[in-house]
Amino acid sequence: MNQPRFFNSLSVSFFLHTVFITAIILVVPAHKHRQITPYIVAIVEDAPIQPPAPGKLLPEQEPVAPQPMQESQKKEPIKKLSPIEKSTQKSDLSRVQERIDALKAKKHIEQLVNLRRSIDIKASGAAPSARPSKGSTSLQGMPAAEYESLVGSLIRQKWNYPATLDQNLEAVVVISIALDGQISIKEFEKKSGSTLFDRSVIRAITLSSPLPRPEKVTELGIKFIP
Amino acid sequence: MKKLFLLLFLFCIVLTAASPATALVYIDINSPGDKRLPIAVQPFTGNTEISGIIKDDLTFTGLFECISDAAQIEKPDQPFNRANWLGIGIELVVKGRVSAGRELSAAISVHDMATGKEVMRKEYSAASSLVRPIAHTIANDIYKLLTGQDSMFRSKIAYVCDKDLKKELCLMDWDGHRNQSIGLSSDIMLTPRWSPDGNRLLYSAQRNHQWTIYSLSTATLREQSVVRLSGLSMAGNFFPDNKQYVFTYTKDGKSDIYVSEIGTSSASKLVTSSWIEVSPTVSPDGKSILFVSNRSGGPQIFISDQRGDNVRRVTFQGSYNTSPAWSPKGDRIAYVSMISGRNQIFTIKPDGSDASQLTDKGSNEDPCFSPDGMFITFTSNRDGVKGIYIMSVNGANQVRITPKSRRSVNSSWSPQ
Numbered sequence: 001m002n003q004p005r006f007f008n009s010l011s012v013s014f015f016l017h018t019v020f021i022t023a024i025i026l027v028v029p030a031h032k033h034r035q036i037t038p039y040i041v042a043i044v045e046d047a048p049i050q051p052p053a054p055g056k057l058l059p060e061q062e063p064v065a066p067q068p069m070q071e072s073q074k075k076e077p078i079k080k081l082s083p084i085e086k087s088t089q090k091s092d093l094s095r096v097q098e099r100i101d102a103l104k105a106k107k108h109i110e111q112l113v114n115l116r117r118s119i120d121i122k123a124s125g126a127a128p129s130a131r132p133s134k135g136s137t138s139l140q141g142m143p144a145a146e147y148e149s150l151v152g153s154l155i156r157q158k159w160n161y162p163a164t165l166d167q168n169l170e171a172v173v174v175i176s177i178a179l180d181g182q183i184s185i186k187e188f189e190k191k192s193g194s195t196l197f198d199r200s201v202i203r204a205i206t207l208s209s210p211l212p213r214p215e216k217v218t219e220l221g222i223k224f225i226p
Numbered sequence: 227m228k229k230l231f232l233l234l235f236l237f238c239i240v241l242t243a244a245s246p247a248t249a250l251v252y253i254d255i256n257s258p259g260d261k262r263l264p265i266a267v268q269p270f271t272g273n274t275e276i277s278g279i280i281k282d283d284l285t286f287t288g289l290f291e292c293i294s295d296a297a298q299i300e301k302p303d304q305p306f307n308r309a310n311w312l313g314i315g316i317e318l319v320v321k322g323r324v325s326a327g328r329e330l331s332a333a334i335s336v337h338d339m340a341t342g343k344e345v346m347r348k349e350y351s352a353a354s355s356l357v358r359p360i361a362h363t364i365a366n367d368i369y370k371l372l373t374g375q376d377s378m379f380r381s382k383i384a385y386v387c388d389k390d391l392k393k394e395l396c397l398m399d400w401d402g403h404r405n406q407s408i409g410l411s412s413d414i415m416l417t418p419r420w421s422p423d424g425n426r427l428l429y430s431a432q433r434n435h436q437w438t439i440y441s442l443s444t445a446t447l448r449e450q451s452v453v454r455l456s457g458l459s460m461a462g463n464f465f466p467d468n469k470q471y472v473f474t475y476t477k478d479g480k481s482d483i484y485v486s487e488i489g490t491s492s493a494s495k496l497v498t499s500s501w502i503e504v505s506p507t508v509s510p511d512g513k514s515i516l517f518v519s520n521r522s523g524g525p526q527i528f529i530s531d532q533r534g535d536n537v538r539r540v541t542f543q544g545s546y547n548t549s550p551a552w553s554p555k556g557d558r559i560a561y562v563s564m565i566s567g568r569n570q571i572f573t574i575k576p577d578g579s580d581a582s583q584l585t586d587k588g589s590n591e592d593p594c595f596s597p598d599g600m601f602i603t604f605t606s607n608r609d610g611v612k613g614i615y616i617m618s619v620n621g622a623n624q625v626r627i628t629p630k631s632r633r634s635v636n637s638s639w640s641p642q
Contacts, residue, residue: 144251152253160261162289164600164620174250195374196289200258203317206340221252 148220151177151211155222159204161197167226169194171201177218181210189221197224262291263317263372268302269295270322276332277322279361282401283379284369287600288618306335308342318345320368330354334364336371346371358403378596382640383603384418384427385614388633395429395442396634400596400616402627408447417636419463422510424641426488428452428461428471439473441488444640452488462506465532472496472506472515483517483534496534505549508532509556514576516540516550516559527561529576540578547572553595558619560584560593560602571604573619584621595619596639603627603637 142150172190175183183205191198201224265284270277281292293316300310302321311319319337324330329351336346348367352360362379369377378400387396389407393415398405412431419428427442439453439461453459453473462472462483470487483506486493497503501521508515513532518525524545530537541547546564553559559576562569568589574581588608595602599619606615609630614637617624628634 148251148253152255156255156257157259159255159258160263161258162262163260164288164618164622172252196263196372199317199372200263202340203263204255204258207315219250221250223252223254224258225254225256226258 142215144215144218147212147214147218151208151220152222154211155204155208158207159200159224161200161226165196166194169197169226171198171224172221173201173205173224174219174221175205177211177214177220179213179217181213183209183211186219192224197226263289264291264293264315265318265320265372266298266311266314266316267292267320267368268298268300268322270324270332271302272326273324273330273332273357275357276324276361276364277320279358280320280365280368283362283365283377286401286623287369287377288623289373306337306344308337308339311339318368318372322364326354328354330357330360332360332364334367336368358399362399376598376642378598378601378639378642381597381642383614383627383637384420384640385628385637386415386418386429386635387628393431395427398627400601400627400639402614402629405628408442410442410449415636417461418638419461420638420640421464421468422466422641423468425468426464427638428464430459430461430473453486453493460504463508465508466510466512472508474504474506476504483515497530497537498534507550507552509552510554511556514556516552518548518550527559540576541574541581542578543581549592551593551595553619554597554599560595562591562593571602571621573602582621584617585624587624590615592636594637594639597642603639605635605637 169192170190171188171192173185174187174189176186177183185202185205188198192201204224205222267277267281267284284290285292293314297314300307300319304310306319306321316339318339320334321337322332322334324332330353331349331351333349334346335344337343338345346367348364350360350364359380366377366379369375369379381400382397383400385396385398386393387407388394389411392411392413394411395408395415395418396405397408410431412433413435414432416430420426421428425444427444428439429442430437430439432438436454437458438451439459441450441452442448443450452471453461453475455475455477457475457477460474460476462474464471469489470485472483472485473493474481475484475493480500481502481504482495482499483497483503484493485496496506496515497517497519499519499521501519502525503517503519505518506515507517515530515532515534517528517530519528520526521528522539525548526539527541527547527550528537529540540550540559541561541563544563544565547561549562551560553573557575558573560571560573563572563583564570565583569591570583571585571590571593572581572583584602585604585606588606590604590606590608592605593602594604596616601616601618603614603616605612606626608615609626611630612633612635613626613630614628614634615624615626
């Protein structure tokens with residue numbers, strides 16, 4: 001009697017463990033993705049270039065800095081020291097001002113990040129792309145089929161093959177589109193038999209990289225038929 | 227227990243269904259653009275004439291665009307550095323160094339921009355007078371590297387030109403350069419045709435009122451009479467064995483097609499009927515023969531098998547179609563069709579479909595395919611004096627390659 005009970009409890013334990021482990025596998029990576037809010041990184045990097053914070057500093061500094069310089073050029077060389085002293089005094093003031101502005105900028109960035117997050121959540125339930133790249137634009141929320149046809153038309157625009165050459169050819173290439181839109185050729189599934197044709201196909205793919213960023217790493221088979 | 231296993235089983239099914247689909251999506255891409263492939267041929271150090279000829283050769287194919295020297299950051303004498311060429315979007319960089327002594331010697335290196343690797347390194351040497359042949363050979367190697375096929379750059383064109391009141395057999399490069407007379411003249415000279423191995427030229431000539439078909443050895447330039455009959459005999463071309471050939475024999479106003487062999491004095495009838503049969507042309511595989519016959523009224527192009535049987539009409543458009551010529555692959559036929567009293571060059575498939583007109587200026591005749599099948603030479607009077615012209619197989623880029631001062635006709639390409 002004891003043996004089946006033990007077996008039953010062992011099975012239940014195995015079942016529960018399996019459920020627990022798979023739950024961890026399925027849930028944890030998605031959760032991790034949500035925790036990485038990579039847009040924060042991007043915006044902080046861009047922030048010093050953006051005008052709001054330094055924009056306020058500039059009009060105050062501009063009239064102060066050039067005036068003593070112009071005066072000092074006209075006056076005797078000893079008096080050149082005084083504007084420097086003045087500027088050191090003023091630099092303390094400007095440091096305080098900078099801190100205030102930095103705090104303002106930080107608040108502004110936080111607002112932006114919150115706004116961006118809410119937009120991202122609205123656009124798609126998935127985690128935002130991890131590595132935003134310079135050349136490509138993000139197409140969050142675009143249906144997969146639409147994205148694939150966009151990829152097709154973008155690669156076609158870069159594809160050139162002379163009309164005077166044999167047109168009865170076909171090449172099939174499997175590509176992988178990374179999250180930053182970079183294309184890598186995974187496999188030349190079918191070569192056409194024409195060196196120039198195969199070259200034109202590889203060239204079209206290479207010239208199309210980076211593509212607009214996909215929602216997830218995307219693999220596509222592309223049939224090139226003139 | 228059973229329930230528990232069932233639950234486990236169901237759980238596994240749910241897990242498999244929940245896993246992401248792995249089926250690969252395929253998309254079709256059609257209608258490529260017709261832009262040329264950009265490459266860079268740097269001026270060769272020591273001899274820019276050679277690099278210039280290579281550029282001309284590659285550009286003329288219509289497949290490549292050689293970027294200008296001004297757009298090249300890297301100097302010709304600097305070693306190849308991929309970084310210097312990034313951003314221009316070129317496919318290949320060709321560098322060369324030429325040294326001239328007793329012999330001309332050229333060291334060429336070709337770099338693939340996709341990988342940054344050197345994909346070809348070769349040294350060429352020849353007599354210093356052979357600048358153009360050496361350049362055409364280098365151009366052909368680059369072309370072959372990119373296309374996987376030989377070009378027509380190294381082939382020669384035989385043709386008939388006027389000298390004083392006589393006709394001469396002449397030879398030139400594909401681009402009209404190194405134009406020279408072989409030194410054989412006749413009162414009339416017609417239809418030079420190369421053997422597939424390039425060792426012989428077959429042509430018809432009339433000397434002292436006697437028509438003869440001659441075979442000329444291209445190595446020794448010695449002429450050999452092969453058909454001498456008491457009528458008009460016109461040379462066709464060789465079978466792939468380089469020995470058997472077809473010709474037309476006309477007597478008493480009736481023309482028939484015969485086949486004979488170099489080294490024998492007998493000939494056998496191939497196509498014969500109560501109508502006129504002329505201009506026989508053996509296909510590259512030797513299995514079919516094109517000829518012109520008036521059996522259906524006006525002259526039309528017909529095709530038969532190698533024995534002259536199973537005759538079928540090829541051209542149905544136009545009432546006057548002549549001068550058939552096979553493409554090297556045997557997949558197209560060039561011919562001449564009369565339109566509004568003028569001859570124009572057409573191409574058609576051997577099954578009679580897909581006829582396409584290629585010329586419309588002046589009167590054009592004697593089409594002949596280049597050995598790579600990419601070009602057609604023909605005779606035209608569009609600039610006054612008849613001359614040899616070259617064009618792409620689709621009729622693009624029609625250029626005269628013989629001088630305007632000299633009447634030149636009947637072009638025939640040598641093999642590659």
